[in-house]
Amino acid sequence: MQLSLFDAGDYYQFPVELLDYTEHFLSEDRATALEKILIETVPWKQGIQKMYDKEVLTPRLTAWYGDDDKSYHLGGNQFSVNAWTPELLGLRYKIQKLTGYKFNSVLLNFYRDGNDSVAWHRDKESELGNRPVIASVSLGQRRNFDFRKKDDHQNKYSLPLPHGSLLIMKGDLQINWEHRIAKSMRPMKPRINLTFRQIREL
Numbered sequence: 070m071q072l073s074l075f076d077a078g079d080y081y082q083f084p085v086e087l088l089d090y091t092e093h094f095l096s097e098d099r100a101t102a103l104e105k106i107l108i109e110t111v112p113w114k115q116g117i118q119k120m121y122d123k124e125v126l127t128p129r130l131t132a133w134y135g136d137d138d139k140s141y142h143l144g145g146n147q148f149s150v151n152a153w154t155p156e157l158l159g160l161r162y163k164i165q166k167l168t169g170y171k172f173n174s175v176l177l178n179f180y181r182d183g184n185d186s187v188a189w190h191r192d193k194e195s196e197l198g199n200r201p202v203i204a205s206v207s208l209g210q211r212r213n214f215d216f217r218k219k220d221d222h223q224n225k226y227s228l229p230l231p232h233g234s235l236l237i238m239k240g241d242l243q244i245n246w247e248h249r250i251a252k253s254m255r256p257m258k259p260r261i262n263l264t265f266r267q268i269r270e271l
Contacts, residue, residue: 100233183253
C-alpha cells in the first residue's frame with residue numbers, strides 16, 4: 070500500500086527529520102516565468118544509460134550548472150557544467166537564505182510528458198558526502214515523488230510536488246530510502262525539477 074505523506078492520517082510514519090517541504094516556495098507568477106525561461110534557454114541534453122546490458126536513452130532531458138564553469142566528478146563520471154545564469158543564481162540565493170544550506174551546483178531534469186521518468190535510486194555518490202542535503206524545486210506539472218525503504222519495498226510513500234514547491238532531502242534519507250518519478254498513463258504537461266547539491270572535491 071502506497072501512502073500519501075500528507076493524507077496518511079494515523080498511518081503516517083515517514084521520518085520527518087529527513088524532509089522539509091515548502092509548498093508555495095515560489096509564487097505562481099514567478100514559477101511560471103522561470104519555467105518558461107528554462108524551457109527556452111537551457112541547453113537540454115538526453116543522456117545514455119545502461120539497462121540490462123543495453124544502452125538506452127535516458128527518459129528525460131538534463132543539464133548541469135555550477136560554480137566557475139568547471140567540470141564535476143560524480144559517481145565515476147565527469148560532467149561539464151554550464152555557468153550560472155542570473156535566474157539560477159537568484160534561485161540558489163533564495164534557497165540558501167531560507168535553509169542555511171550551501172550549494173555549488175544544480176542538476177536540471179526536464180520531464181516532457183508522462184512518458185519521461187526517473188527510476189528508483191539513491192543519491193549516494195561519495196562526492197555528495199555521507200548525509201547529503203539536496204534542495205529540489207519543482208516547476209510545471211504536478212508529479213508524484215515516490216519513496217520506498219531500501220530494505221523493505223512495501224514501506225513506501227508518495228508526495229505530490231506542485232508548481233513552485235521546494236523539498237529538502239537531508240539526514241540519512243539517501244542511505245535508507247530510494248526515490249523515483251514514475252511514468253504516468255495519464256496525459257502530463259511538461260515539468261522541470263531543479264536539484265541543488267554541494268559536490269565536494271575528492
